[in-house]
Structures are given as structure tokens and as C-alpha cells.
Amino acid sequence: MEIAEKKKLEKPNMESQVKMAGNSKASSAGARGGWASALNEYIDNPSNPLVVYHDDDVVIIQDKFPKAEVHLLILPKLKIRNFAELNISHLPLLNIMKGHSKRMIEK
Numbered sequence: 001m002e003i004a005e006k007k008k009l010e011k012p013n014m015e016s017q018v019k020m021a022g023n024s025k026a027s028s029a030g031a032r033g034g035w036a037s038a039l040n041e042y043i044d045n046p047s048n049p050l051v052v053y054h055d056d057d058v059v060i061i062q063d064k065f066p067k068a069e070v071h072l073l074i075l076p077k078l079k080i081r082n083f084a085e086l087n088i089s090h091l092p093l094l095n096i097m098k099g100h101s102k103r104m105i106e107k
Helices: 003-009 014-021 024-028 035-044 088-106
Strands: 051-054 058-062 072-076
Touching: 035 058, 035 072, 051 088, 058 088, 072 088
Parallel strands: none
Antiparallel strands: 051 058, 058 072
């Protein structure tokens, strides 16, 4: 296998993933009313039938286009535009989301 082909198969590292998350297309999707802002509907209206759980920190919904038998999305109520905005202050929220994911798996 040639080097160029091998590079195509390698997964991007975390730094490149953060850059991708912060690129203009990804970060402006919500500003233009794309899929990211569509998810805000569930945060703003937790009585939606796709919402399976909500509290002060998160809303958990069934994915409209599931890729598995069970496909849930855990959405933070705190507005975070992209991965590049995450910092150490978000760690408690990420741990809360992780705890919810474990509980949902156990159900």
C-alpha cells in the first residue's frame, strides 16, 4: 500500500477533529438554522414526543433517523456551539451526560 493511500485510511487525531468541529461550515450550521439549531426545538420544548428524558442539565431524545435499534441523543441545555468551545468548566456537565448515557444503556 502506498503512503498516500495509507494516510487516507488513518483516523484524524483529536487536534484535527477539533479544527473540523470549529470550521466555518460546522460552526455556522446552527446560525443558519441547520440540523444543530433544529435540535434546540427539543431543548426548548421537552414535551415533544421524541423526548425520553429531561432535567435541568440535559434533554435526551430518540433520533429521528436512527442508525441502530436504539439511537438516542443526549443534548446539553447549555449552549455550546462546537468542540472548540469546550473547556475545563464543562467537565461536570460532560460527566452528567456520561452518567445519563450509562443509565440509558442499562435500560
